[in-house]
Amino acid sequence: MSFLSLDRVGKSFGPNTAVEEFSLAVSKGEFVSFLGPSGCGKTTTLQMIAGFLDPSHGTIHLEGKDLVAIPPAKRGLGIVFQSYALFPHMTAAENVAFGLEMRKVARKEREERVRAALALVGLAGYEDRHPRRMSGGQQQRVALARALVIRPSVLLLDEPLSNLDARLREDMQIELRQIQRNLGTTTILVTHDQIEAMSLSDRIVVMSKGRIEQIGTPQEVYERPASAFVAQFLGKTNEFAASIDRSGSTAKLVAGSWSTPAPAGLSGVVTVSIRPERIGFGASGLSGRIQSRIFQGNHWLFQCETECGPAIVIRQNDGEPQPAQGEAVHLIWRTDDMSLRPTRGGA
Structure with missing residues (x-):
């Protein structure tokens, strides 16, 4: 009880x-x-x-x-x-x-x-x-x-x-x-x-x-x-629309030119949610460009424009070189760091 x-x-x-x-x-x-x-x-x-x-x-x-x-x-x-x-x-x-x-x-x-x-x-x-x-x-x-x-x-x-x-x-x-x-x-x-x-x-x-x-x-x-x-409501988050493509042998989660294997249990259009601090910069990923970067002491805050809309990226100030304003980038994250939910009217 x-x-x-x-x-x-x-x-x-x-x-x-x-x-x-x-x-x-x-x-x-x-x-x-x-x-x-x-x-x-x-x-x-x-x-x-x-x-x-x-x-x-x-x-x-x-x-x-x-x-x-x-x-x-x-x-x-x-x-x-x-x-x-x-x-x-x-x-x-x-x-x-x-x-x-x-x-x-x-x-x-x-x-x-x-x-x-x-x-x-x-x-x-x-x-x-x-x-x-x-x-x-x-x-x-x-x-x-x-x-x-x-x-x-x-x-x-x-x-x-x-x-x-x-x-x-x-x-x-x-x-x-x-x-x-x-x-x-x-x-x-x-x-x-x-x-x-x-x-x-x-x-x-x-x-x-x-x-x-x-x-x-x-x-x-x-x-x-x-x-x-x-x-x-709980802090900053990035959200963009994606779709689940099951036409091939392997189901894919697709947003623009970016894709990753799709989880089971969802279909149609979904909303992808990723916290800014879980996003990094890599050689491949979601294409974008740095619109602005702001130094905030222990971290950098980047405002990016991507092929799926605006995104915020937060990177710790660890002394490593960071992308400059106007630079083309690719946003990357681990599959476990994103959450998916059906988009109303899209599934």
Whole structure:
């Protein structure tokens, strides 16, 4: 039995559907991210798990119990909001202790757990400091300690790092993942940041327009996108049309003058998807020409025009000579590095 399960959960606001047929099984101790653009339904789904919204249909179970039938305050969930929602008149220790006070935990135990929670997030010695005297990163840690101190069955994170600057956000991602691994707390993260989702998650639920586009490990959704939306939302990708020719003794995947043996199971017109960093330059391959090249420190970014349309190539700055602007090139990649899907109306 799954630790947390959502079965065909949906939410409508009048005639507008925010979430549709959302089904997911989460294992105990797993870190799962809901990833998608604004308005895709990820926060609405998190709020249904938290109890702030009731599903229009479907079921949510935690350890076999019907979560929808339990009031939000009784669900035993830890929640960290984007705004942190700290009480400005309370010290860090008082903010962290608030949930324990509501649960009527004895004072001695409460003080010990608060001290341990603040130490866990790197804020030992900050017990008496008020939020206004703390940086954004420190406030975020207090909010995380407040959520963890109650020993939640599930930790819900609603874009908790989005207010931090890029460097601090990266540091907090590392710390958050380490804390989660050490505690083994089942965690659900809502984010629109692809790098954040891939850095933190055991699995990612990619959402668009209220529906699940794909569920998989970070590597699976990046390397094998199930739809055009997933391919384009998770980083840069190159896509071009190809056809499968089975007229000869060996089936071929053909795009312009380029061809390669075709995989089984597909026919007709397909879309080929290849990540820019998986493309190299060789003596033969897909013909093209360098339109521009941009030096970006640890790598070069090339914009190419090929016989199948524009393509982006990213090559590491390893000291080797790189093609010049205007130079004719051939793009090459391994068969395993491309993903194929039927083109609508083409198969």
